[in-house]
Amino acid sequence: MLEIEKHTFERTAIVGIVTQNQNEEKLNEYLDELEFLTFTAGGEVVKRFSQKTDKPHPKTFVGTGKLEEIKTYIKEHDINSVIFDDELTPSQQKNITRELDCKVLDRTNLILDIFAQRAETSYARTQVELAQCQYLLPRLTGMWTHLERQRGGIGMRGPGETEIETDRRIVRDRISLLKEKIKVIDKQMSTQRGNRGAMVRVALVGYTNVGKSTLMNAVGKSEVFVENKLFATLDTTVRKTVIKNLPFLLSDTVGFIRKLPTQLVDSFKSTLDEVREADLLLHVVDISHPEFEDHIAAVNKILLDIKSADKPTIMVFNKIDAYKYVKIDENDETIEKTTKNFSLQDWERTWMSNLGENNTLFISATDKLNFEAFREKIYSAVREIHISRFPYNKFLYPDYKDVIENEDDEDENEDIE
Template identity: 85%
Template sequence: MLEKEVIDFEKSIIVGIVTQNQSEEKLNEYLDELEFLTYTAGGTVIKRFSQKMDKPNPKTFVGTGKLEEIKYFIKDNDIKTVIFDDELTPSQSKNITKELDCKVLDRTNLILDIFAQRAETSYARTQVELAQCQYLLPRLTGMWTHLERQKGGIGMRGPGETEIETDRRIVRDRISLLKDKIKVIDKQMATQRSNRGAMVRVALVGYTNVGKSTLMNAVGKSDVFVENKLFATLDTTVRKTVIKNLPFLLSDTVGFIRKLPTQLVESFKSTLDEVREADLLLHVVDISHPDFEDHIASVNQILQDIKSADKPTIMVFNKIDAFKSVYFDENDLSVEKTTKHYTLDDWKKTWMSKLGESKTLFISATEKANFEEFREKVYEAVREIHITRFPYNKFLYPDYKDAVENE
């Protein structure tokens, strides 16, 4: 079965560049992620290509020599797709496609493709299509030959309109239609949120594939789809959850990623409203990932962008069962100790210690390790918000009658 799946995967190569702003080490991290994205989209990476440049070539992204090398490799190995790690300009995409004569994608295009595959509900599909149309609008030349051609006539724009102008008008009309559709659904969702009453809202946020949905299932006894691929969850799932008889709403949101396409941030703004309206954020981190600190920074940046960075937050460091550190010999003076040698105890003594014990958790959602501590800390945080909202709650204040009388 596994062999058949591998055979069905589309043979691809990935391309990136080392610049003044991006070291070789950082590029390799991005290419690792791009390879995982390619696998998620249904491709298998045969080879990586990289080049050191001051800045991307404005015409072909990489140099002409490197492009020639890629071209020969494509022909010799029957490669179907070339994927670039950075977003290509319309002219770069056109020039590269003409030169290589195969399917050319960039990171943005690939992420949009994954979102299109993963969208289950009408709302998610509408948001993804809007993002795709906004991305494709400036790249229409040579890409929209399948669109209906209008040559003029009664009620038409007239024979003077070129095919590319007709295509642009069709896409602009579609964008306008999708935006109107999203506005209608947004109103419906806003009404749904307002109907939930004054219950405390807790949102799971974090990088993609850190285990948010697994945690949601474990805590809320839900059945959210879980898979070891990027962007397994697109639609926000909200469940009523109870810890120690204290109810609250727990939501699982779409995962974030480095270099997240601006089109997706725009079209998924309403989905991110669950984050904006949350009273408490559980920032889930895959501590077993070597780049987890970069992931935290990426998520924090997006939270900043949607004006949610100042919300009460608990850092949930997940997948401690998969955490491994490189062995370090204290007596070997020739080797410098780096973060790759850190144990969990070492990490807890770093910047994490400044967050405070009440703001950090180390768990395994799959193994349910330290789950009692997790439930206790979430309960305390929700209880604190609940007390502020309902000062004389019977459950939280058994002697609330006295408090009312004394007031």
Template identity: 75%
Template sequence: MLEKKDISLEKAVLIGVVTKEQNEEKSKEYLDELEFLTFTAGGEVSKRFTQKMEMPNPKTYIGTGKMEEVRQYIEDNHIGTAIFDDELSSSQERNISKILNVKVLDRTNLILDIFAQRAQTSYARTQVELAQCQYLLPRLRGMWTHLERQKGGIGMRGPGETEIETDRRIVRDRISLLKDKIKTIDKQMSVQRGNRGKMVRVALVGYTNVGKSTLMNTVSKSEVFAENKLFATLDTTVRKVVIQNLPFLLTDTVGFIRKLPTQLVDSFKSTLDEVREADLLLHVVDISHPNFEDHIESVNKVLGEIDSADKPIIMVFNKIDAYQAKPFDETDLIAERTGEHFSLAEWKKTWMSRVGEHNALFISALNKRNLEDFKKRVYDEVREIHVTRFPYNHFLYPDYDYDNLDEEE
């Protein structure tokens, strides 16, 4: 008889602040996202706590009164985890842990945990471990458990070396080892990318959970993992796609997110080389998300950081089947009509019209709506790039052998 699995989710509370830089509405958006992150990691949010402050408390993130309120709720409801919306310093984490006496995580730690769950390949696991070690290093003091100890032995520790110094040395050595491992894999991947030189490269970029993998599956007829959770896809996937006898390489990349941890940006820079070396970017946007404009801004910021903002970009507004405008009461003289009340037709007349008629596509990858328009636009752009790069090609010489072009599956 099979043993029944425990499917109960870990109970958690979320804590955020409202400041001058982060107003009430923005704080709610971040906590909504933090709740989705918690769900993705396998947790269930019991309650949210927010406090208005000039700036987060340098000792405990929130004030003593609010902290006592959180502690009492945790104690009364048997909560096991407290998750904070911003990255905590090592001293904040220690102080909060002493007060709440439960597991304390911040947004960075939570995202790292999800990445650790999602990493499938050796390369992705190495990148995640590097990010975790870089996050761990300044937080060793005061942790509940220590790393493996070097037990005695002449010359093993050095004179006067304390346990915390030993831990730091172990982590630093591990970081150095992981960086060397990533450099080796980077060289191999660089060779692989070089072997694809004859083919135009197209990369899917966008915020996490906007439907990039679903679009990849639909266009390339492949089986890339897709799920309605944040960071469902972590490993970069490259597939050969053929539209009207014109082959090109389509890459599905890791999704971006607001407040992306610095450690992850640093350790995943090599993964983003696929974006840097792409000839064309398809910026996929979940238009059904109420904050999709903020998502676009976040993605553009990362593209700027990796010197890819000036590449040819087609904006692909996905999930049009799920888009619903919020009803607006015309009789309410105080209420202001904003973007959340716009229909798709009205959105197209806003800043989207400046993107260009053909560079702003509206599709549903899941229900395959408007995919023919999408394929035609991508084909036209890829063809133009290909003709520019290889003037003596299939369009001038129909007998050109496309089937033997190099490719990386």
């Protein structure tokens, strides 16, 4: 009988440093996230390495002694790859690879690899490939031997190009081609957004894996892909949604993350345009995560970078069914609670309720806890925007005799191509 081959995870080690700007507690938090990223990419973290230093070593990121320790460990324990928590310079990556004689990645490269795995549509694949090419260009060290080519023909004879020069030229040409392709798609998507008319646009934003797609499915009766891994959603999904006869467009966007590669921010411009052009943002937060405050700060920073921080925002603290601890007083006293004895009124007493200036909600998208209040809050916010746009709209005033009746569940939420 043939044996079924089981999926094997790639054995990896991860490396981080404690610096003046990053203490040991913060490093452990980042390494936890890096381990989750590694798992999402198909790896198994076997060992963590850390070192205290004022700043990264300019040649090898960590000191020579620590690098020798890593080298000894990977040889003795059959480690396939080593992943560094911060972005490595091209020279650092080259030196470390030569010393360790194994695959060396950094956080940026790992995130790009996950995006490449998750990209489903042609547009997403184009965006990811552009980001990968921009990342690889300064790191080419003759590793693409299959790209070595000579341009033959009249006037092209002579010493020719070296392999690395040829590789760089090919990658630059590919970057130019991808940029032109994205420009065409951007124009098409801009036209599509323009064709949606003046409907109110609501965008779900938040850290990766906070439950945006689950919330999208619950509100819009959609079937967006959901998985307990980072970056389960890359392509923006837009649904026409109706609450109390008031239609609006709801979009689920790619999740953000700390240390998000700049190449991805640039290449995913059109995806982020859904956020830029939204009338209302639903900032979803995983309240059960111990570092959700840092997640909020990371999302706010990216919103500031893409000039969307001043948009009307509703803070949605999700996963109240999964939390374990919560700070409930000014002395930072940590009290263990359970969903049975911690009510919504208790949540509203916490400092989180003041973050959204009266626009804060505590829900569970999975169990639909406090979901009616959530839908009512969205309806009120969308209605206010709608009234300012259409002062005499029939959907909003009961005096009109031709107010439409509720549509069937199957018909009231439509895909927007």
